[in-house]
Amino acid sequence: MSKIEKALNKARSAGLLKVVPPAEPKPGVESSPQAVSSARAIVPRPEQRLISSGAIARMREKTLLGKNVLAENRIIYPEQEENATVRAFREIRTKILQKTRGANCTIMVTSVTGQGGCSFVAMNLGAAFAFDAGKTALLVDCNFRNPSLQTTVLPENARGLTDYLEHPGMDVAEIIHAVGIERLRIIPAGGRREIPAEYFTSTRMKELLDDITRRYAERFIILDAPPMTETADTRILAELCDYAVLVAPYGKVTETQISACAKALGEKKLLGVVLNNEPRPPHIQWRKLFLNPFGILWRNRSRRNASK
Amino acid sequence: MKLNPDQFIPVLATEAFHHRKAVVAIFIAVNLLTLTLALLWPKGYTASTTILVEDKKIIQPLMQGAAVTTDVADRSRLARDVIFGRKIMNQILEDTGWLKDNPSPSEQEKIINNLIRQTKITNTGRDLIRIEYKDADPERAFKTAKKYADLFIAESLNAKAAESQAAFDFIDQQTEAYHAKLTKAEEQLKEFRSANLDARPGSDADIGTRLSALQLRIEQSTQDLQEAETKKKSIEKQLSGEAEVATVLSREGQYRARIGELQSQLETLRLNYHDTYPDIIRIKHQIEDLNEAIAEDRKQREEAKAAGRVTIDDSVINNPMYQQLKRDLSQVKITIDTLTARIAEARRELQMEVDLGKRVHTGEADLAELTRDYQVNRDIYQDLLRRRESARVSMNLDKEKQGLNIKIQEPAVLPLHPSGIRFIHFILGGIVLGIGIPFGLLYAKVEMNRRVNAGWAITEKCKLPLLAEVPHLWSPTEVQIVRRELAWQYLAIVGAMAVVVAVASLHVMKTMML
Numbered sequence: 001m002s003k004i005e006k007a008l009n010k011a012r013s014a015g016l017l018k019v020v021p022p023a024e025p026k027p028g029v030e031s032s033p034q035a036v037s038s039a040r041a042i043v044p045r046p047e048q049r050l051i052s053s054g055a056i057a058r059m060r061e062k063t064l065l066g067k068n069v070l071a072e073n074r075i076i077y078p079e080q081e082e083n084a085t086v087r088a089f090r091e092i093r094t095k096i097l098q099k100t101r102g103a104n105c106t107i108m109v110t111s112v113t114g115q116g117g118c119s120f121v122a123m124n125l126g127a128a129f130a131f132d133a134g135k136t137a138l139l140v141d142c143n144f145r146n147p148s149l150q151t152t153v154l155p156e157n158a159r160g161l162t163d164y165l166e167h168p169g170m171d172v173a174e175i176i177h178a179v180g181i182e183r184l185r186i187i188p189a190g191g192r193r194e195i196p197a198e199y200f201t202s203t204r205m206k207e208l209l210d211d212i213t214r215r216y217a218e219r220f221i222i223l224d225a226p227p228m229t230e231t232a233d234t235r236i237l238a239e240l241c242d243y244a245v246l247v248a249p250y251g252k253v254t255e256t257q258i259s260a261c262a263k264a265l266g267e268k269k270l271l272g273v274v275l276n277n278e279p280r281p282p283h284i285q286w287r288k289l290f291l292n293p294f295g296i297l298w299r300n301r302s303r304r305n306a307s308k
Numbered sequence: 309m310k311l312n313p314d315q316f317i318p319v320l321a322t323e324a325f326h327h328r329k330a331v332v333a334i335f336i337a338v339n340l341l342t343l344t345l346a347l348l349w350p351k352g353y354t355a356s357t358t359i360l361v362e363d364k365k366i367i368q369p370l371m372q373g374a375a376v377t378t379d380v381a382d383r384s385r386l387a388r389d390v391i392f393g394r395k396i397m398n399q400i401l402e403d404t405g406w407l408k409d410n411p412s413p414s415e416q417e418k419i420i421n422n423l424i425r426q427t428k429i430t431n432t433g434r435d436l437i438r439i440e441y442k443d444a445d446p447e448r449a450f451k452t453a454k455k456y457a458d459l460f461i462a463e464s465l466n467a468k469a470a471e472s473q474a475a476f477d478f479i480d481q482q483t484e485a486y487h488a489k490l491t492k493a494e495e496q497l498k499e500f501r502s503a504n505l506d507a508r509p510g511s512d513a514d515i516g517t518r519l520s521a522l523q524l525r526i527e528q529s530t531q532d533l534q535e536a537e538t539k540k541k542s543i544e545k546q547l548s549g550e551a552e553v554a555t556v557l558s559r560e561g562q563y564r565a566r567i568g569e570l571q572s573q574l575e576t577l578r579l580n581y582h583d584t585y586p587d588i589i590r591i592k593h594q595i596e597d598l599n600e601a602i603a604e605d606r607k608q609r610e611e612a613k614a615a616g617r618v619t620i621d622d623s624v625i626n627n628p629m630y631q632q633l634k635r636d637l638s639q640v641k642i643t644i645d646t647l648t649a650r651i652a653e654a655r656r657e658l659q660m661e662v663d664l665g666k667r668v669h670t671g672e673a674d675l676a677e678l679t680r681d682y683q684v685n686r687d688i689y690q691d692l693l694r695r696r697e698s699a700r701v702s703m704n705l706d707k708e709k710q711g712l713n714i715k716i717q718e719p720a721v722l723p724l725h726p727s728g729i730r731f732i733h734f735i736l737g738g739i740v741l742g743i744g745i746p747f748g749l750l751y752a753k754v755e756m757n758r759r760v761n762a763g764w765a766i767t768e769k770c771k772l773p774l775l776a777e778v779p780h781l782w783s784p785t786e787v788q789i790v791r792r793e794l795a796w797q798y799l800a801i802v803g804a805m806a807v808v809v810a811v812a813s814l815h816v817m818k819t820m821m822l
Contacts, residue, residue, distance in 0.1 A: 074781045088776040095775055121778065245775065251326075251761040255769045258760060262772050272775035273766045279326040282782035284791050293795035 059136070065153075065180035073153065075181070076124050078131045084280065089128040096243070096271055104217055105242040106209055107271070110225040110234050112261050116249040117276040119148035122224035125245070129220045130183035136219045138176065138212055140187045142200075142237055143226045147189035153179040160190025164208065165199045172211055187212075200236045209240055228261040235264060244269045250278045316754055319762050323750045331750075332797040335742035336804040342738030343808050346731050347815065352426075353446035354727035355453035358718040359387075359437045359460065384431040387460060390467075391439070392424055396459045404452050427456070436717060446723045453720035464714050469706040476699040483696050486689040493682040500678055504671040512672070515665045522661065526654040533647040540640040547633045563602045570595050731819075735812050 070077050080086045096107065109125065111118035122139060129137035141147050144162060154177055164175045164187075176185050199205060213221055223241060225234045238244050244265045248258050262270055289296060324331055361383060390396065397420045401407050406419050428440040439456045443449035574591045581588055760766060763777040782790065 068784065072783045072785060074783050076781065083781070084779045085781040088778045092775045092778075117778075120781070124781070246772075248760055248766065251757070251759050253760055254758050255760055255765060258766060258772065259770045262770065270772070272773035273770070274775045275760065275763050275766060275777045278777050278779045279322055280779040281325050282780075282787045282790055284787070284794070289791065289795055289798065293798050296791055296795045 059178075059183065061182060062178050062180055064182065070181070074120060074124075075153075076127050077181075082283070085124075086128075089124050090131075092125060092245070092274060093128040093131075096245075099243070099271055104213065104220050106213055106221040106223060106240070108223040108225045108234075108238055108241040108244045109247060110238075110244060110261075110265075111227040111247040111249065111276075112253045112257050113229050113249065114146070114227045116227055116247050116252070118227065118247050119143065119224050121245070121247045121274055121276055122222050126184050126186075126220075126222045127181060129222075130181060133183070134218055136183040136185070136216060138185045138187065138219055138221050140212075140221060140223045141189040142223050142233075144189050145226060145231075148224075153181075154186065154188050157191065158188050160188035161208075162190030162199075164190070165202065165204055168204065172208065176212075200233055200240065206240060228264065229257070238265055238269060241269070243271045245271050246273045247276050248273055249276050315762065315764060316751070319754050320747065320750055322761070323754060324747065327746075327750065328794075328797065331746040332801060334746045334749075336800055338742040338745060339738045339804050339808055342734050342741065343811055346734030346738075347811070349731075349734065351444060351726045352442040353444070353449045353723040353725075354440055354442045355446075355449040355720045355723050356438060356440040356718075357453050357457040357716060357720040358432065359439070359457055359714065360717040361387075361435050361437060361464075361714045383435075384429050384437055387437045387439075388429045390463055391427070391429065391456055391460055396456075396463060397423065399459055400452060400455050403455050404448055423452070442727065450720055450722040457716050457720065461714055461716065465706075468714075469703075472699070472703045472706045476696070476703045479692060479696045479699045483689065483692040486685055486692055490682070490685040490689050493678065493685050497675075497678045497682055500671075500674060504667075504675075511668050512665070515661055515668065519658065519661050519665070522654050522658045526651055526658065529647050529651045529654065533644060533651065536640055536644045536647060540637065540644060543633055543637045543640060547630070547637060559605060560602055563598050563605070567595055567598045570598070731812065731815055735808060738808070 067077055067079065076083070076086045076089055078086075107125075109118055109122040111121075119141075126137035126139040129135050140161060142161065147160075158177055159170075159175050161175065164170050164172070175187050175190070177188065178184075179186050209221065212219070223237060225237050228234050228246070246258070246261055246265065258273060262273070400423065401416060401419065407416075411419065423441075426442045428438075428442075430438050430440075432438045439453060439460070441449055441453045441456065443452065570591050574588060574595070577585060577588050577591065583589070754761070763774045766772050766774045
């Protein structure tokens, strides 16, 4: 029996780590109330750190999503080695890790303007962190007005952050959902759409962030924040986070806007700017296209007929 | 935004992909448009001919120095005026078959205007005129260009002959006029000469010499006259004072001297004798007689004086001084008279000379003027005579068309290929424009766009760390859509180009058949 297994057993017997089996009535909920409360109260102990990698290995996943589903939802997966987008996200992840020296942290992802692809970047950044078998990612959807994570990978009525902030008795475990991507968990925006900015400044919000950050040393918390220019909530949220990533949509914002947003976030917090959605052509078999364009058109038609 | 080539080329490519529909649409539209234009563009055949025109006009060397001709710099304009004149244009209409359908005058006017629009006359060199004519019919283009040149040359030659004739006529007329003038001047000179014989060159100096001699004479005579006058005065003075007194005193003196002598004798006798001595008595008587004679003499003189009569004195003849003075006086008087007469004569002569001098001066001025007129007229007349002869030669030369200074340098040829923008140029231009316009527009957009569309803008302009440039992540459905779209666009381009090539080949074949 290895040292790690011993430690795991010890932790299990102490009730610090409890992995919920998938058959349980609350799918996606990952830890017991006791564990949460204890984690909320105290700083993680050294042994807790030690056991986390083992715990990751035992994280219960619901049925993993297929590659096609991921691709359709524009979520990256490790097998897309040659894809430039995947390379870009790996690069972002590497740069963040260099900056944090490998330690986990809360990263807020915000866009300069609306429709800037902030949720896309946040989701895929989370996915990129989760590529690494030794790391996990938790995505928090703070964009209440326009929540996007819920519609893509989670059901509409899934409980989320707003529900948690509204109901003091609610357990954190209830709002953390597994989405079918290995090592990636999501806290959706929740049912309520209108929530005042004061919620972000509340102790409960701060406690929540502390709690989820400290639970696992290898867990990176990514906040999908509303666009900078649309609401002031983002700046309040930035105060709670360790770092911020600014998303600039390609060809939609000016240098002045970017500079203004960067200044608002502060030099220390800002990890960097991501220029998103560069319209590069997809990977297509150009030769085939030029030599036999009818083949492509015909194949598509036959495929559509087959799907019918 | 100022971009380097290595910065904007990727941006341009990205933008082109982004706006692929517009790019493809513009490409196809431009190609089809140029194809239509190429088909509709009127085809023209250009025939051209070059005419060499010598610069020298016939009147120029003839009139060199004597008259200044106007310089016409723009020869093509002159040619245009000649060619587009009604005379030549009508001839062209007739000869090139425009009048076959018997067009109305207004239609003819239209045809002429059209011809003028299609004709280009330019100066290709210093003495070269190029006439170009463009027509849809190559045969007619050639004919018209040739006709233009022929008619222009004929017209120019006629004009030149007429010009040299006119030049000769003019010079001839001028020669005649000057001849008349010269004859008149000669006549006047002759008349003047015969009228003023003394008015010849040098008489002025003679008169001067004579005048000064006369003046000298007058001066000398005047001086002599004055001297004589003075002499006369002094003689008269002497004569009036001395001569008369001396004469009277001599008779009384004789009497008194006798009385003195007798008195002394009486004195002497008285010393020795008494008064009764006879001698004494006689002497006393004698003295008395003498006193009586003196008194008598005085009395006579007084009477003579009172009567105004010159008493003839016995002693006058005996006064030589008086005689001498009298003689001198009369001599001086004669001299005075002579001198006075001489001065008067000299004055008269002087006056005559002065009058003559005046007359000579007036005559000289007249003579100079007449001579000048004569000389000028003679010079011009001689010059004109010479010119008239060369003008006659030139005129004869032109009459026999020997002095050709206008000729066809390059004759018109039948044009085999249409000129101007050709069909193939349109097609190639369409392809170039079809690519150039959309990319130009994209370039303008990239240049003018202030929005960030490249990662370096963030690092260089905003001075912010760039985490990554994330390309669009294509979902499989999107990829399929894009692939289909690209296939359609590709087919559209291929189709459009096929249409262009097909139409172009048909057109070329049609042209070849014709």
